[in-house]
Amino acid sequence: MRFDVLTIFPDMVRSALREGVVGRAVQQGRIELHCWNPRDFTQDRHRTVDDRPFGGGPGMVMKAEPLMAAVAAARQASPGARVIYLSPQGRVLDQAAVADMAQAPGLILIAGRYEGVDERFINACVDEEWSIGDYVLSGGELPALVLIDAVSRLLPGTLGHDESAAQDSFSAGLLDYPHYTRPEELQRQRVPAVLMSGDHARIARWRKKEALGRTWERRPDLLARRDLTPEEATLLAEYRQEWEA
Numbered sequence: 330m331r332f333d334v335l336t337i338f339p340d341m342v343r344s345a346l347r348e349g350v351v352g353r354a355v356q357q358g359r360i361e362l363h364c365w366n367p368r369d370f371t372q373d374r375h376r377t378v379d380d381r382p383f384g385g386g387p388g389m390v391m392k393a394e395p396l397m398a399a400v401a402a403a404r405q406a407s408p409g410a411r412v413i414y415l416s417p418q419g420r421v422l423d424q425a426a427v428a429d430m431a432q433a434p435g436l437i438l439i440a441g442r443y444e445g446v447d448e449r450f451i452n453a454c455v456d457e458e459w460s461i462g463d464y465v466l467s468g469g470e471l472p473a474l475v476l477i478d479a480v481s482r483l484l485p486g487t488l489g490h491d492e493s494a495a496q497d498s499f500s501a502g503l504l505d506y507p508h509y510t511r512p513e514e515l516q517r518q519r520v521p522a523v524l525m526s527g528d529h530a531r532i533a534r535w536r537k538k539e540a541l542g543r544t545w546e547r548r549p550d551l552l553a554r555r556d557l558t559p560e561e562a563t564l565l566a567e568y569r570q571e572w573e574a
């Protein structure tokens with residue numbers, strides 16, 4: 330899959346994607362990453378990418394023309410890509426949206442800076458506006474990196490064991506079960522015996538129950554959105570009995 334990022338800080342984006350599973354996928358060519366700097370698409374000596382807002386007010390606005398020229402170049406290099414603008418005004422991202430994006434041939438991600446971009450650029454060039462959450466950052470680069478990481482994890486071959494992405498609780502609409510590793514006892518806390526039993530069916534059942542129970546405790550909103558199978562309802566009832574015991 331190909332990711333094109335429009336940013337005035339390309340080194341910030343490139344360096345962040347050198348490490349970890351995504352970095353390895355880029356090195357192995359399973360993921361392509363290209364950065365386009367709007368400054369390279371300016372016509373003036375000062376390579377101006379921002380200007381003062383019409384109507385007054387604080388801060389600067391990113392000029393439309395350099396962005397339009399950069400997006401045209403990116404579209405040519407990545408046919409069929411979805412053009413996504415990361416902003417606090419976008420639809421808030423969730424795992425289902427990430428999974429849908431992983432089906433695209435490519436994503437062209439616009440990382441805004443300053444107070445945002447000229448609305449005419451959004452109207453003319455942007456397919457979708459997305460937010461990584463209800464908070465404001467100094468730029469769209471970190472949201473673009475979040476999106477690239479979340480999508481890349483779902484691409485075949487990115488993770489060591491593909492099923493670990495599938496097992497990801499959010500893919501199942503639930504929170505994750507607790508994880509443990511050596512030592513077996515730590516500050517008088519022992520690893521739950523079931524995990525030492527070698528009984529994989531029993532372990533899977535325990536993990537499902539923990540995921541359901543923790544979702545019920547911490548994120549009832551997620552549970553409300555999810556129909557439980559009869560088995561899941563039984564597991565959650567068991568968890569709640571133990572919890573209220």
Ligand SMILES: COc1ccccc1CNc1ccc(C(N)=O)cn1
Pocket residue numbers: 415416417441442443444445446459460461462463464465466467468469472
């Ligand atoms: C004032 O900043 C902006 C204003 C408008 C657009 C982009 C920016 C760049 N900042 C961003 C970008 C995305 C998110 C998010 N929640 O996804 C948060 N901040």
